[in-house]
Amino acid sequence: MNSVGRLISCNRQATRALAGNRMYPTPPQHYHGGYNGGINHMVNQFSEMSMSTRGGGRGRGPNVPRYPGVRMYRDDYRRDRPDDRRSNRYNNDDDGDNYGGNSYGGNDFYSGPRGGYGGGRGRGGMYQNMPPHGGRGGYYPRNKFPPPMGPGDFNPYQGGMRRGGDFPGGNDWRGGFGEQVERDDFYPDRVSTHILNSSERYQKDWSVMGPRDPAMENKLFKKQFVQVEINFDNWKNIPVETSGTNLPDPINSFKDIGLGEILENNIKLAGILQPTPVQMYSTSIVKNGRDLMACAQTGSGKTAAFLIPILSNLFENGPPQELKDGSFMAHKVSPLVLILAPTRELASQIFEMTQHLCYRSCVRPYVVYGGSNIDKCIDQLSLGVEILVATPGRLIDLLNRGEVNLQMVKYLVLDEADRMLDMGFEKDIRTIVTDYKMASPGKRQTLMFSATFPKPIQLLAKEFMEDYIFLTVGRIGSTNDIITQKLNYIRRNDKIPELLRVLSEETKDRILVFVRTKHDTEKIQGVLKDEGHSVISIHGNKSQRMRENALNQFRNGDKNVLVATEVAARGLDIPNISHVVNFDMPDTIENYVHRIGRTGRMGNPGRATSFFCESDWHIAPELAELLKESNQEVPPFLAKMKYNNSTVSSGHKKSFTQDRFGGRDYRRGPQFSGNIRYSTTMKPPGAGQVRSYNTNPPNFYNQMHPFNHMGYPAQPYMSPSYNTPGNYNNRDNNGGGNAGNPNNNSQQPSDRLTPAGGTGQSVGQQNQPAGNHGNQPLLPPPLINTQQAQQQPQNYLPFNQMGTGNEAIAGDALNSSPVPNPSTPAPAPFPLYASSNAAALYNSQFNTPSFSPRNFQTNAPQFSQQDLSDSLTNPQTGLVRPFIMQGVTNLPAGLANIPSMATSWTAGWTQDTTQ
Numbered sequence: 053m054n055s056v057g058r059l060i061s062c063n064r065q066a067t068r069a070l071a072g073n074r075m076y077p078t079p080p081q082h083y084h085g086g087y088n089g090g091i092n093h094m095v096n097q098f099s100e101m102s103m104s105t106r107g108g109g110r111g112r113g114p115n116v117p118r119y120p121g122v123r124m125y126r127d128d129y130r131r132d133r134p135d136d137r138r139s140n141r142y143n144n145d146d147d148g149d150n151y152g153g154n155s156y157g158g159n160d161f162y163s164g165p166r167g168g169y170g171g172g173r174g175r176g177g178m179y180q181n182m183p184p185h186g187g188r189g190g191y192y193p194r195n196k197f198p199p200p201m202g203p204g205d206f207n208p209y210q211g212g213m214r215r216g217g218d219f220p221g222g223n224d225w226r227g228g229f230g231e232q233v234e235r236d237d238f239y240p241d242r243v244s245t246h247i248l249n250s251s252e253r254y255q256k257d258w259s260v261m262g263p264r265d266p267a268m269e270n271k272l273f274k275k276q277f278v279q280v281e282i283n284f285d286n287w288k289n290i291p292v293e294t295s296g297t298n299l300p301d302p303i304n305s306f307k308d309i310g311l312g313e314i315l316e317n318n319i320k321l322a323g324i325l326q327p328t329p330v331q332m333y334s335t336s337i338v339k340n341g342r343d344l345m346a347c348a349q350t351g352s353g354k355t356a357a358f359l360i361p362i363l364s365n366l367f368e369n370g371p372p373q374e375l376k377d378g379s380f381m382a383h384k385v386s387p388l389v390l391i392l393a394p395t396r397e398l399a400s401q402i403f404e405m406t407q408h409l410c411y412r413s414c415v416r417p418y419v420v421y422g423g424s425n426i427d428k429c430i431d432q433l434s435l436g437v438e439i440l441v442a443t444p445g446r447l448i449d450l451l452n453r454g455e456v457n458l459q460m461v462k463y464l465v466l467d468e469a470d471r472m473l474d475m476g477f478e479k480d481i482r483t484i485v486t487d488y489k490m491a492s493p494g495k496r497q498t499l500m501f502s503a504t505f506p507k508p509i510q511l512l513a514k515e516f517m518e519d520y521i522f523l524t525v526g527r528i529g530s531t532n533d534i535i536t537q538k539l540n541y542i543r544r545n546d547k548i549p550e551l552l553r554v555l556s557e558e559t560k561d562r563i564l565v566f567v568r569t570k571h572d573t574e575k576i577q578g579v580l581k582d583e584g585h586s587v588i589s590i591h592g593n594k595s596q597r598m599r600e601n602a603l604n605q606f607r608n609g610d611k612n613v614l615v616a617t618e619v620a621a622r623g624l625d626i627p628n629i630s631h632v633v634n635f636d637m638p639d640t641i642e643n644y645v646h647r648i649g650r651t652g653r654m655g656n657p658g659r660a661t662s663f664f665c666e667s668d669w670h671i672a673p674e675l676a677e678l679l680k681e682s683n684q685e686v687p688p689f690l691a692k693m694k695y696n697n698s699t700v701s702s703g704h705k706k707s708f709t710q711d712r713f714g715g716r717d718y719r720r721g722p723q724f725s726g727n728i729r730y731s732t733t734m735k736p737p738g739a740g741q742v743r744s745y746n747t748n749p750p751n752f753y754n755q756m757h758p759f760n761h762m763g764y765p766a767q768p769y770m771s772p773s774y775n776t777p778g779n780y781n782n783r784d785n786n787g788g789g790n791a792g793n794p795n796n797n798s799q800q801p802s803d804r805l806t807p808a809g810g811t812g813q814s815v816g817q818q819n820q821p822a823g824n825h826g827n828q829p830l831l832p833p834p835l836i837n838t839q840q841a842q843q844q845p846q847n848y849l850p851f852n853q854m855g856t857g858n859e860a861i862a863g864d865a866l867n868s869s870p871v872p873n874p875s876t877p878a879p880a881p882f883p884l885y886a887s888s889n890a891a892a893l894y895n896s897q898f899n900t901p902s903f904s905p906r907n908f909q910t911n912a913p914q915f916s917q918q919d920l921s922d923s924l925t926n927p928q929t930g931l932v933r934p935f936i937m938q939g940v941t942n943l944p945a946g947l948a949n950i951p952s953m954a955t956s957w958t959a960g961w962t963q964d965t966t967q
């Protein structure tokens with residue numbers, strides 16, 4: 053007997069044992085896909101000491117290769133998909149279904165037909181229209197893969213789904229080989245907001261609030277768990293940047309737009325009184341019908357940021373005409389809003405908030421994800437759903453079954469979008485968006501949200517969008533300042549004692565401990581329990597019920613330590629997590645950001661402690677940058693590691709700064725024709741500090757480097773908005789930061805940000821001598837086209853009049869935009885450009901590997917030798933400062949002197965170059 057056969061045989065025995073006296077016929081060979089799947093499912097459940105088998109899981113299609121020895125999880129098909137296991141970098145934590153488990157759950161191609169397997173949940177296609185014969189029977193995936201027949205297909209009495217036992221033996225058969233467990237207690241649909249069916253709802257006026265339902269209200273809005281006060285003060289200073297065409301103005305309050313009575317009522321009940329920064333911007337962007345790619349710090353209210361404006365539009369506009377007049381006859385559920393999330397828990401959380409906001413409305417939300425009961429799910433869908441929250445795998449399952457129709461989708465939301473478009477999920481997202489007749493970009497609105505948005509993902513994401521706006525809230529490359537981050541350098545064997553020590557210092561609130569593997573999660577949970585801690589764990593090997601129970605216990609304070617794998621890293625909003633401990637470092641810097649983002653939410657402080665081993669060196673450079681950017685202490689060992697590994701780590705660094713993490717609109721290059729706008733009413737973090745730079749610069753780095761390592765304007769730089777290229781947006785152009793526009797310098801509204809102690813006077817007007825920092829707005833570094841500068845000197849300021857902090861950066865002009873000059877408009881904040889060669893050279897000259905390659909462009913025009921030597925010989929008056937040697941491959945001999953010369957230019961130069 054081969055290993056598969058042995059497995060089947062042994063499973064049969066287990067099955068019989070579990071089934072008690074009930075004996076089931078061995079199905080014919082060609083049914084074994086379904087049958088086998090069912091058994092495997094049961095064994096899996098059995099191993100979790102749960103008798104919750106319900107007719108077995110899905111079967112494996114007979115033609116799909118099986119990998120002996122790999123347990124088939126009902127919803128964890130990643131394990132059976134070696135390609136995905138290989139390619140998914142999030143999955144190398146040995147936590148098979150951290151993210152993807154459910155995503156493949158139900159993909160019929162892999163799972164084989166559900167039909168059949170001895171009373172399983174099959175929905176045999178050919179009998180699906182014969183309810184008297186046992187419900188729907190095995191299903192037929194109309195779109196793609198006709199399943200081989202299973203018992204449910206030809207014998208509805210045996211295999212068809214009974215749903216309530218409408219045929220003798222009904223529910224018994226549902227159970228298949230085991231005891232049936234009622235899962236209502238955790239099934240997410242425990243709160244249903246509507247009783248009308250969809251066609252009834254389509255006839256209603258959606259802007260009218262329905263009657264109050266005190267019981268429902270209590271269920272939805274009762275403060276189940278400790279509520280955390282929101283600290284809006286911590287957001288007043290957050291920098292916000294938008295880029296794209298025709299940027300709408302943000303709202304200041306929800307009252308600025310008519311949300312309608314339903315939403316106004318519901319947000320109040322949900323405790324949402326004023327918008328967070330991301331909500332201010334996204335609300336107006338979505339209400340203006342635009343696509344949006346939003347990158348905002350963890351815990352800043354992104355969920356409501358997409359839900360509120362979408363719902364506002366829905367309530368205002370009502371159902372689409374085709375649905376109202378019945379011209380679009382959907383025989384299946386046709387959601388108007390589709391929200392996709394990577395994990396079950398996150399989907400469930402989004403659904404919960406959707407329920408809150410849909411209370412007393414005609415809009416019915418629902419959530420589908422792997423690990424939950426699909427029959428129930430289908431039952432619920434049949435009532436009609438306007439907002440569908442889903443994990444990709446379960447949705448594809450339902451699409452293949454023909455249960456969901458995406459043709460009416462008007463809003464597509466990807467939460468944790470970078471994760472959703474990462475390798476593990478990208479294929480699924482493409483399938484969902486392109487294979488099921490969803491409206492194309494432009495005809496639907498597409499919204500993507502995350503706290504991290506790497507450039508390659510942006511490139512992918514743009515395919516799903518049209519003329520989108522990129523929104524950044526918070527400093528990119530940083531985490532929330534209010535999370536105090538600590539790194540402990542530690543040997544692997546010392547981690548557990550250290551964890552016990554850290555926990556012993558904690559007296560209150562909840563602590564979340566991240567561990568790499570499922571196995572270690574269990575192990576550490578055991579150790580902590582033995583030490584008297586009140587601890588629970590969550591990981592992908594746990595059943596959905598156990599996962600939800602663990603989260604609930606942690607949420608409501610029954611347990612105050614949660615040990616988790618990456619599965620809990622993204623999106624989970626649990627109040628009062630005071631401390632995140634990275635027992636094992638995450639594999640990527642993005643994951644680090646999301647993990648520690650479980651604390652420090654809604655503007656409240658948090659702590660993160662990470663145990664750093666020597667083997668974690670790969671994340672060192674990125675982490676050092678991140679800590680620096682977040683105003684955290686960079687431990688000496690990390691800085692050392694960074695430089696020691698500079699050659700090895702450069703690849704990481706490159707991908708970090710240039711391609712990963714992201715958060716800066718990748719489009720902002722020479723070809724970008726949109727606008728860029730910075731927040732005007734919100735001061736940048738540390739605005740007070742900024743002013744002090746002028747007299748006694750405490751942080752020269754920031755002043756000298758208008759762009760930080762992420763290519764993002766460094767902290768002090770926060771210009772009022774203006775358009776690019778070349779045109780000021782007058783509304784926002786009074787004073788500070790807009791050098792070169794003398795007409796607008798006369799007044800400075802009180803809410804106007806004055807960067808770097810600025811009185812708002814322009815460089816051009818002031819003609820500040822170099823080194824005099826007083827009254828100088830910090831400008832973005834324009835790029836000089838040196839040739840043009842020489843030809844049109846009237847448009848340029850001599851170097852020595854620009855003043856430190858306003859220095860032009862040598863390089864190619866961006867669309868020939870000139871350097872600030874009183875008579876010409878100032879250019880927008882450009883990134884710096886240089887070739888990679890120049891970058892490498894710069895870094896080697898300055899003995900630092902950390903100059904951002906993000907700003908480099910390989911095909912930039914050559915920088916003339918003459919320009920260089922002019923600058924070298926006379927840097928104070930030259931038009932060009934050889935700060936970045938753009939495209940230079942053959943350097944003049946004098947170049948070697950740059951560091952020493954630079955030092956003499958300004959006292960802060962050396963600091964300037966150490967970034």
Ligand SMILES: Nc1ncnc2c1ncn2[C@@H]1O[C@H](COP(=O)(O)OP(=O)(O)OP(=O)(O)O)[C@@H](O)[C@H]1O
Binds near residue numbers: 282354503625654
């Ligand atoms: N304007 C608001 N006023 C009060 N509470 C809010 C507001 N907006 C959101 N919240 C609450 O803040 C918490 C965090 O919101 P949410 O989970 O959407 O953050 P997030 O930015 O998506 O975080 P993450 O990046 O970790 O996914 C939630 O409990 C939410 O109900």
